Amino acid sequence: MKQAPNPGADRYALMEKIQMVDFALVELTLYLDTHPQDSQAIQQFNQLAVESRDLKTMYEKQFGPLRQFGGSFSGYPWNWGDSPWPWQL
Template sequence: MNAFEEEREMMLRVQQADFVVVELTLYTDTHPEDAEALGQWREAIKEAAHVRRQYEKRYGPLSLLSVPTEQAIELGWRWNSTPWPWQR
C-alpha cells in the first residue's frame, strides 16, 4: 500500500468512527433509557477520538478543534498552507 492509500484508509476509519458516533447520538436522543446504547455511544466516542488522534499525529489537524497539536506547536501550523487533508 502506498502513502496515498494509507492516508485514505486512515481517513476512511475516521469517517466511519464519526458516523457511528452520529448514529448512536441520534438513537440515544430518542431512546435515553437504553443503557446498552449509551454504553456503545461512550465507547464509540472514545474510538473516534483515538482514530482521529492517530490520523492527526501523522497527517495534521482535521479541524480547529484539533489545534494545538504537537505538530502545530512544533512546526507552526498554517491553515492556509496546502495541501489540506481533503486535497491529499
Template sequence: MNKPLPKEYYTQLEEIQAIDFTLYELALYLDTHPSDSQAIQQYNQCAVYCKQLKAQFESTFGPLQFGSPNTNQQEWTWNSGPWPWQI
C-alpha cells in the same frame, strides 16, 4: 496538491468518517431512547475510539479540523493541505 497522499491517509480518513457516522446515529437513537444502557455504552466506546483515531491521524498527517492542536511547533501546518475538497 503537490505530492500524492499515501494510501494510509485515505484508509485512516475513511475509518474516521465511519466512526463519526456511527456516533451521530447512536446520538440520534439515544435522543429517542435515553435509557438504553447498551446504546450508551456503545456510544461511549465509539467516542473513545474516535478520539484515538483522530489523534493518530493528526499526529501523522496534521490537523483534521479547526481547533485541533498544531503539533508541529516550527511551522503552521494548516496551509500545507490537502483541503477537504482536494481529497
C-alpha cells in the same frame, strides 16, 4: 515482488475509518435522543467516542491537523494551510 508502501493509501484508509466511526456516532446520537435509557447504546456511544478520538489523534500524528477550534494543535510553522484538507480526501 513486494509493493512499496503507499502513504496516500494509508491516509485514505485512516480517514475512511474516522468517517465510519463518526457516522455511527451521529446515528447513535439520534437514537439516544429518543431512547435515553438504552444503556447498551450509551456504552456503544462512549466506546466509539474513544475510538474516534484515538483515530483522529493517530491521523494528526501522521498527516497533520484535523480538528479546528482548539481540538488540534499546530506544528511550527503554522501548518493549517497544508493540504490536502480532510474533505479533499
